[in-house]
Amino acid sequence: MPYCPECNTEYKETVMHCSECDVDLLPGLVPSQGRGSVDWYVVHSVPNEVSGYILKSVLEDEGIEVFLRSNEIPAYGGLKGTLVKSEWGEILVPTYSVQRALECIKAYIDSLNQN
Numbered sequence: 847m848p849y850c851p852e853c854n855t856e857y858k859e860t861v862m863h864c865s866e867c868d869v870d871l872l873p874g875l876v877p878s879q880g881r882g883s884v885d886w887y888v889v890h891s892v893p894n895e896v897s898g899y900i901l902k903s904v905l906e907d908e909g910i911e912v913f914l915r916s917n918e919i920p921a922y923g924g925l926k927g928t929l930v931k932s933e934w935g936e937i938l939v940p941t942y943s944v945q946r947a948l949e950c951i952k953a954y955i956d957s958l959n960q961n
């Protein structure tokens with residue numbers, strides 16, 4: 847969901863601009879208070895846990911800090927059919943690493959496709 851970097855309000859996907867603050871919205875997540883001042887950005891979604899951890903290690907090998915977020919809700923014991931998203935989870939990196947992370951993911955996927 848896009849959010850406003852000024853007031854941290856989440857908006858619908860179709861909204862591009864916060865009318866309260868008169869600033870453009872950023873894609874991704876509202877930065878959570880528990881993560882300090884680092885803004886996290888979703889760079890990729892993953893279909894399952896295994897590919898999530900593989901991509902995480904690919905990025906960490908490049909010295910990029912990675913947060914792997916699962917869409918599964920443990921309390922529901924894997925009842926994923928009730929969730930809107932079909933992906934297992936998402937790869938997040940700090941906004942200052944987004945460009946490098948995207949390049950690493952692309953290089954990794956390209957190398958897979960060559961096989």
Ligand SMILES: [Zn+2]
Pocket residue numbers: 850851852853854855864865866867868
């Ligand atoms: Zn705002």
